[in-house]
Amino acid sequence: MESIEGVVVVGGGAVGLLTALLLGKAGVRVVILESASSVSAASWAVAYTPSAIAVLERAGVFDDIFKAAIRSDDIAYRKADGSLIAKMDWSVLSEDAQHPYMLLLAQRHVCGVIVRHLRTLSNVEIRWNHHVSRLEQDGSCVTLTTRTPGGDSELRARWVVAADGAQSALREQLGATFEGVTWPEQMVAVNVYYDFALHGYSRINFIHDPEYPAAVIQLDRSGLWSLCYEGDRAFSPAEIIKRAPQRLARLLPGTPTADQFRIDSIRPYRVQQRCAVELMCGRVILAGDAAHVANPVGGLSLSGGVMDAEHVALSLSAEFSESPSDTPVEASLEAYRNRLLALTAPMATPYPSWIKERNSARRAQDTALFERAASNRAAMRRFLLDFSKINGRRPRSVSAWFRGLPTAMRRMVYSVAGWISKITLTSRPCVRSTWKDPVKAQHFE
Numbered sequence: 001m002e003s004i005e006g007v008v009v010v011g012g013g014a015v016g017l018l019t020a021l022l023l024g025k026a027g028v029r030v031v032i033l034e035s036a037s038s039v040s041a042a043s044w045a046v047a048y049t050p051s052a053i054a055v056l057e058r059a060g061v062f063d064d065i066f067k068a069a070i071r072s073d074d075i076a077y078r079k080a081d082g083s084l085i086a087k088m089d090w091s092v093l094s095e096d097a098q099h100p101y102m103l104l105l106a107q108r109h110v111c112g113v114i115v116r117h118l119r120t121l122s123n124v125e126i127r128w129n130h131h132v133s134r135l136e137q138d139g140s141c142v143t144l145t146t147r148t149p150g151g152d153s154e155l156r157a158r159w160v161v162a163a164d165g166a167q168s169a170l171r172e173q174l175g176a177t178f179e180g181v182t183w184p185e186q187m188v189a190v191n192v193y194y195d196f197a198l199h200g201y202s203r204i205n206f207i208h209d210p211e212y213p214a215a216v217i218q219l220d221r222s223g224l225w226s227l228c229y230e231g232d233r234a235f236s237p238a239e240i241i242k243r244a245p246q247r248l249a250r251l252l253p254g255t256p257t258a259d260q261f262r263i264d265s266i267r268p269y270r271v272q273q274r275c276a277v278e279l280m281c282g283r284v285i286l287a288g289d290a291a292h293v294a295n296p297v298g299g300l301s302l303s304g305g306v307m308d309a310e311h312v313a314l315s316l317s318a319e320f321s322e323s324p325s326d327t328p329v330e331a332s333l334e335a336y337r338n339r340l341l342a343l344t345a346p347m348a349t350p351y352p353s354w355i356k357e358r359n360s361a362r363r364a365q366d367t368a369l370f371e372r373a374a375s376n377r378a379a380m381r382r383f384l385l386d387f388s389k390i391n392g393r394r395p396r397s398v399s400a401w402f403r404g405l406p407t408a409m410r411r412m413v414y415s416v417a418g419w420i421s422k423i424t425l426t427s428r429p430c431v432r433s434t435w436k437d438p439v440k441a442q443h444f445e
Contacts, residue, residue, distance in 0.1 A: 001143070003156040004029050006123075007316055008144060009163060010132050010170055012036065014045070014107050015288030015305040016163035017114040022059055022313030024124035028320050031155065032124070033146060035131040039115060045107040045302040046219055046226065047204070050090075050097035052303035055310045057098070064113045069105035070218055075384075076202035077370050080209035082253035085367055086374035087202065092381040104203060104218060107302065135160070135173045137282045159316055160284045163309075166272070168290035174281040180274030180293075187271060188231040188240055191264040192248060193223045199253035206355055207251075208370075210363065213356035214251055224264060227251060230356065237268040275341055279333045287312050311336050 006029030009020045020030045048056065048069075056062045077085040093100040118124050133152070134145035142160045146153050162170035171178065196205075196216060207214040214229040229251060231240045244266050245258055252261060275292040279285060288305035315332045357363045373379040 001154045001156055003141075004031060006030055006157055006320070007159045007161060008033060008142070008155060008157040009161045010144070011161075011163035011165060011288070011290070012039065012111070012126065012128070013163060013165065013288065014110050014114070014302070015309050016161065017111055017118065018055075018059060018061075018306060018309035019161050019163060019287060019313050020124055020126075021061070021114055021118055021121075022310060023317055024118065024121040025060070026313065026317035026320075027123065028317055030124045031157070032118075032126045033130040033132055033144070033155075034126065034128050037128050039108055039111040041108055046104050046217060047302060048103040048105070048306065049303040050093065050099050050101070052306040053099040053101075053103055054097070055306050058310070059114075061110075061113050061117055064116070065103065065105060065110055068109055068113070069103040070203055070220065072102040072104055072203040072218075074202050074204075075102075076205045078201075078205055078207050080207055080212045080251075082199055082201070084200070085208060086370035088374060088380055088384055090384060092377050093384055096381070096385065102204065106219060132164075132170065135170055135284070137284065140283075142283045158283065159319070161287055161312055161316075162284055162290045163287045164290055166289035166293050168286070170284065171276065171286060171290050174284060176281050176286065177277040178274050179277055180272060183271040183273070184233065185271060186231040186233045186235075186240065187228060187269050188244065188247075189226060189228045189267045189269060190244055190248060191219065191224055191226050191266075192252075192261055193264060194225060194252055194256070194261040195223060196225055196253065201253065208355050208357075208363070208367070210356050210358040212251055231268060240268050241266045275337070279337050280330050285312055285316070285329075285333065 007020075007023055009016045009023075009030060009032045012032055012034030016032060016034075020032050023030050053062065056065055073090050075088045075090075077087070079085060090100045090102065115126065118126060127146075127148075129149055131147045132144050133147045136143045137160075141156050141158055143154055143156045144160065146155060160170075162168055162174075164170055196218070201216060203218040205216040207216065212229065214227060216228075217226045218224075219226050227248065229247065231247075232243075235243065245263065248261060248263070249256065249258060272293040276286050276290075279287075279291050287308040289301070291308060292304065294301050294304060311332075315329045319329060357366060373383045
């Protein structure tokens with residue numbers, strides 16, 4: 001049996017690779033086990049928030065990622081016809097964030113950059129085509145049985161990081177409870193070649209409409225964009241895919257004919273809001289989608305995974321340090337999970353029903369609030385500081401968000417719109433299920 005004095009990371013996605021890179025740079029011996037033969041090409045995650053960008057910089061991969069990524073300096077909110085409601089400019093956070101913008105880059109490209117950096121570290125090894133079939137642990141080590149083209153093998157290490165995705169096999173073997181909900185809406189993510197910029201679209205756009213709510217994000221410089229909309233729950237995934245061209249003809253600006261856009265891929269999915277009851281199970285630590293899945297609108301899921309990578313790496317590297325931390329790994333992870341729940345708990349970031357508000361009065365009020373935030377930089381700053389929560393779901397009421405504004409700003413807003421304090425939004429019903437239910441990866445971020 002092979003044994004290493006270090007960490008085994010299971011999963012070669014962005015979270016697993018970044019965790020390994022941070023550990024490797026701290027001098028820890030790391031082995032990455034990935035069942036695929038290379039970095040997955042089937043990646044839909046694209047968006048990195050300012051806090052996640054800061055982690056990428058601390059990991060030393062920012063410069064290479066920035067060269068390939070698309071920089072988004074604003075977020076646009078639009079009506080179904082494409083006309084602008086409001087635009088939020090990230091520059092208002094210039095004193096709050098080191099990188100006051102978002103970066104858009106498909107996860108497979110980010111993984112490629114990280115892999116190149118990992119190859120410069122002699123203490124980190126990536127083992128492709130290694131599928132973990134069994135996990136056993138005692139008080140001091142974890143033993144993994146892996147299935148490879150050359151036969152089965154065993155690997156023993158002090159710690160294991162399970163970053164093997166939303167349908168984590170390791171999480172299931174551990175019997176870890178994956179609490180949360182599945183929202184009833186049937187979402188559809190379509191990657192399509194179409195020139196949204198020609199119609200004045202920003203690189204990140206949200207369509208506020210009761211019949212055709214959507215999110216539109218530029219994926220790369222080739223003309224590929226991602227368009228996410230709500231499909232009809234009465235149809236099967238196959239029927240939804242079949243009807244996608246017709247739906248796109250309605251959603252795309254300029255009312256194009258079918259020969260004026262080209263669909264690259266279509267993926268129906270359901271929004272999940274889940275978090276493992278414990279991030280640490282013995283000597284196995286859950287990270288990324290294996291630990292939590294969240295409404296991906298706004299980049300929360302992918303950016304949350306990036307934050308996981310840094311926190312897990314810092315906690316574990318301290319275990320191998322000559323001067324270990326006073327805070328045990330378990331206590332550190334429990335504190336981190338409590339902060340995480342503020343964003344991933346179903347009651348904190350449920351499905352963003354505000355973009356499809358059917359009540360005309362409330363929709364008009366919401367539109368007025370967006371316009372107000374766009375015209376006042378203090379209000380815009382507050383909006384963008386709360387971006388992850390606002391786009392995961394607005395608070396129980398829009399007024400609850402505005403109550404967070406400075407007193408002088410609140411008085412000004414209330415004097416213009418006294419009705420704000422009466423706006424409420426009833427939570428949508430959700431479908432609860434156990435951790436054993438299939439959990440699909442989040443395809444639009």
